[in-house]
Amino acid sequence: MKRPPYVCQYWMADLPENTALPEHLAEIVRFWSVRSCGLACASSALMLLAGQLVSVQSLFNRCVSIGGYAEKGWRHQQLVQTLSAYGVDASARALTVEEVIKTLDAGQLVIASVTHQFPCDGRRGGHLVLLYRVRNLCGTHFICFMDPTRWGEKHHAVPIARFSSSFSMKGIVISDKVN
Numbered sequence: 001m002k003r004p005p006y007v008c009q010y011w012m013a014d015l016p017e018n019t020a021l022p023e024h025l026a027e028i029v030r031f032w033s034v035r036s037c038g039l040a041c042a043s044s045a046l047m048l049l050a051g052q053l054v055s056v057q058s059l060f061n062r063c064v065s066i067g068g069y070a071e072k073g074w075r076h077q078q079l080v081q082t083l084s085a086y087g088v089d090a091s092a093r094a095l096t097v098e099e100v101i102k103t104l105d106a107g108q109l110v111i112a113s114v115t116h117q118f119p120c121d122g123r124r125g126g127h128l129v130l131l132y133r134v135r136n137l138c139g140t141h142f143i144c145f146m147d148p149t150r151w152g153e154k155h156h157a158v159p160i161a162r163f164s165s166s167f168s169m170k171g172i173v174i175s176d177k178v179n
Helices: 023-033 037-050 056-065 076-084 097-105 150-154 160-166
Strands: 088-094 109-114 127-137 140-146 157-159 170-176
Touching (some): 037 076, 037 088, 037 127, 056 076, 097 127, 097 160, 140 160
Antiparallel strands (some): 109 170, 127 140
């Protein structure tokens, strides 16, 4: 699968550089920016699979209107409904690392629940990234991903063992209607 386009989760990234927002609005933008990882992944998947440019804010409006956000984060089933509304097949499910690898090898994408920057310290989940490929480089297998954070602008792959250590075993499998 081709590398998905990078979509930033931070809402201010889409505003002109010298834009000044009233403090109450800036506070709302900051709050949602750090919580929009799943929406940015969905936007990236829609660009790659369906050629549709759908903004993070448009996805936010649609997903929130159907109860897609809870205190613990984005509800995967509502993200699936939001993606499906744009013509791609999506399903939320529990996944083993082996199932993730098979899914990627079959040409599908996975929005995976991981810990930011894939630490190996026992934490799992809390952040969403878009997985698109498994690569073997010099005998080490890597999971390739689009991470919508600033860190993700420069980091695109981690060894499978590192991915596995922060993966919550939950994800959303996405494919175009042709698959």
